[in-house]
Amino acid sequence: xxxxxxxxxxxxxxxxxxxxxxxxxxxxxxxxxxxxxxxxxxxxxxxxxxxxxxxxxxxxxxxxxxxxxxxxxxxxxxxxxxxxxxxxxxxxxxxxxxxxxxxxxxxxxxxxxxxxxxxxxxxxxxxxxxxxxxxxxxxxxxxxxxxxxxxxxxxxxxxxxxxxxxxxxxxxxxxxxxxxxxxxxxxxxxxxxxxxxxxxxxxxxxxxxxxxxxxxxxxxxxxxxxxxxxxxxxxxxxxxxxxxxxxxxxxxxxxxxxxxxxxxxxxxxxxxxxx
Amino acid sequence: xxxxxxxxxxxxxxxxxxxxxxxxxxxxxxxxxxxxxxxxxxxxxxxxxxxxxxxxxxxxxxxxxxxxxxxxxxxxxxxxxxxxxxxxxxxxxxxxxxxxxxxxxxxxxxxxxxxxxxxxxxxxxxxxxxxxxxxxxxxxxxxxxxxxxxxxxxxxxxxxxxxxxxxxxxxxxxxxxxxxxxxxxxxxxxxxxxxxxxxxxxxxxxxxxxxxxxxxxxxxxxxxxxxxxxxxxxxxxxxxxxxxxxxxxxxxxxxxxxxxxxxxxxxxxxxxxxxxxx
Numbered sequence: 001x002x003x004x005x006x007x008x009x010x011x012x013x014x015x016x017x018x019x020x021x022x023x024x025x026x027x028x029x030x031x032x033x034x035x036x037x038x039x040x041x042x043x044x045x046x047x048x049x050x051x052x053x054x055x056x057x058x059x060x061x062x063x064x065x066x067x068x069x070x071x072x073x074x075x076x077x078x079x080x081x082x083x084x085x086x087x088x089x090x091x092x093x094x095x096x097x098x099x100x101x102x103x104x105x106x107x108x109x110x111x112x113x114x115x116x117x118x119x120x121x122x123x124x125x126x127x128x129x130x131x132x133x134x135x136x137x138x139x140x141x142x143x144x145x146x147x148x149x150x151x152x153x154x155x156x157x158x159x160x161x162x163x164x165x166x167x168x169x170x171x172x173x174x175x176x177x178x179x180x181x182x183x184x185x186x187x188x189x190x191x192x193x194x195x196x197x198x199x200x201x202x203x204x205x206x207x208x209x210x211x212x213x214x215x216x217x218x219x220x221x222x223x224x225x226x227x228x229x230x231x232x233x234x235x236x237x238x239x240x241x242x243x244x245x246x247x248x249x250x251x252x253x254x255x256x257x258x259x260x261x262x263x264x265x266x267x268x269x270x271x272x273x274x275x
Numbered sequence: 276x277x278x279x280x281x282x283x284x285x286x287x288x289x290x291x292x293x294x295x296x297x298x299x300x301x302x303x304x305x306x307x308x309x310x311x312x313x314x315x316x317x318x319x320x321x322x323x324x325x326x327x328x329x330x331x332x333x334x335x336x337x338x339x340x341x342x343x344x345x346x347x348x349x350x351x352x353x354x355x356x357x358x359x360x361x362x363x364x365x366x367x368x369x370x371x372x373x374x375x376x377x378x379x380x381x382x383x384x385x386x387x388x389x390x391x392x393x394x395x396x397x398x399x400x401x402x403x404x405x406x407x408x409x410x411x412x413x414x415x416x417x418x419x420x421x422x423x424x425x426x427x428x429x430x431x432x433x434x435x436x437x438x439x440x441x442x443x444x445x446x447x448x449x450x451x452x453x454x455x456x457x458x459x460x461x462x463x464x465x466x467x468x469x470x471x472x473x474x475x476x477x478x479x480x481x482x483x484x485x486x487x488x489x490x491x492x493x494x495x496x497x498x499x500x501x502x503x504x505x506x507x508x509x510x511x512x513x514x515x516x517x518x519x520x521x522x523x524x525x526x527x528x529x530x531x532x533x534x535x536x537x538x539x540x541x542x543x544x545x546x547x548x549x550x551x552x553x
Contacts, residue, residue: 046553050371051368051371051553052552053550053552068278069371069372069376069377070278071276071278071375071376072276072278074374074375075374077372079368079372081364081365081368083364083365083368084369085360085366085368085369087294087295088298089294097291097294098291098373101291
């Protein structure tokens with residue numbers, strides 16, 4: 001569905017963001033895009049949506065070049081940005097004006113999502129809180145039934161129950177045809193949601209692995225003492241939360257935050273495991 | 276699917292853009308109507324005081340400067356703010372990701388910044404003018420001398436003749452020529468300000484105005500210096516004027532020249548819009 005070849009991108013000569021990035025993303029997956037502040041998560045998403053132009057390299061999204069911003073591709077992209085704009089009109093008017101651009105827009109699904117998020121359909125968008133607006137824009141995006149769903153920090157501004165609702169909705173929204181990419185720095189919000197982790201660091205993709213692959217190759221456990229097998233560990237009240245190679249195929253629950261910190265701190269130790 | 280232009284998508288886009296742009300546009304139009312009405316109320320002759328109808332043509336001369344100053348101001352504000360949202364990350368994302376082609380979006384912009392404001396400005400000016408003429412001047416007539424067919428003839432101005440687009444000391448003999456140049460100039464103004472609204476990310480209107488002022492100043496300086504360089508201490512030997520009244524091609528050539536420059540700016544604007552990033 002998405003193919004990136006040798007992507008180079010920078011906002012200025014002194015601020016190089018991506019150096020020869022290449023990867024492929026397929027449909028039927030929910031990708032979690034993680035990285036430190038300024039690592040380029042949002043910029044990578046913008047490149048995929050055609051909102052910025054790369055210096056060199058090739059991006060192919062559903063057979064199109066996103067930089068050309070062709071309607072045939074745009075109607076298959078649902079982009080939920082971190083900072084969004086909704087006009088000062090009622091939800092109904094917003095839908096009337098925007099939904100016809102998307103041939104697969106599902107009005108019933110949109111109504112169901114609004115109900116799920118507890119948003120009154122007749123309310124004016126300008127009278128809504130940031131969180132409510134975010135729920136409307138997420139509902140609209142999902143109701144377009146676009147093949148590529150891109151979300152940049154979608155859980156920002158959502159309260160705790162809404163985050164759980166969001167996870168539930170996203171899990172049910174995934175179909176074989178869709179590819180969902182969610183970027184966040186709040187890694188715990190993506191727990192049990194994503195099936196593949198992509199981590200950006202130092203102008204490159206530091207890790208791209210499915211959750212199953214991570215669970216097969218690494219073991220996340222609590223230890224009282226650190227031994228030589230530990231790749232990375234963080235002190236906790238009951239000892240250490242540690243990552244070790246999964247030599248004995250133990251079952252363990254992926255701790256996204258620990259993995260994220262491990263990738264940043266122990267790149268050299270993790271590289272051979274995933275290569 | 277046609278990714279360049281589709282009439283259904285285009286009509287959807289016109290409706291969508293009107294939802295946001297329409298409110299601002301109608302508010303601006305309301306302000307313009309109020310300004311025009313205000314000027315008419317303060318300046319239109321009270322015929323109970325001016326019993327001599329001969330005074331009327333001089334008392335309604337305020338219409339020409341009002342029309343020619345307010346018009347460019349209105350259309351430039353509309354054009355200069357249409358794409359101003361592209362300087363805002365959130366709004367630009369929403370605009371650029373709307374599933375319509377760049378050409379459709381740009382043509383929509385031209386319709387809403389050039390065609391609609393120019394026509395609506397002429398229309399509201401005519402309506403306000405008509406109402407005031409009907410209310411105050413419908414019973415008066417006036418005989419004036421006009422230049423027609425190479426000689427001055429007497430013409431009686433009655434009811435309809437007082438209307439701005441019928442009777443004007445500035446326009447009456449050369450109405451078509453002046454209208455032609457004014458129309459092309461209006462298109463030039465909107466095209467320049469449309470480019471400004473795309474090119475600059477903040478304070479688009481002011482920055483465009485400053486750029487135009489700087490450009491015009493430099494152009495004038497070059498013009499004056501070039502004139503001095505080529506014509507200093509020389510005398511004109513031809514008596515041929517550049518504009519010989521109705522039927523002369525001069526105004527048409529000027530209007531064509533202005534329109535070509537405007538088209539150039541529209542093309543520049545389209546290229547800038549295509550290249551716009553968030």
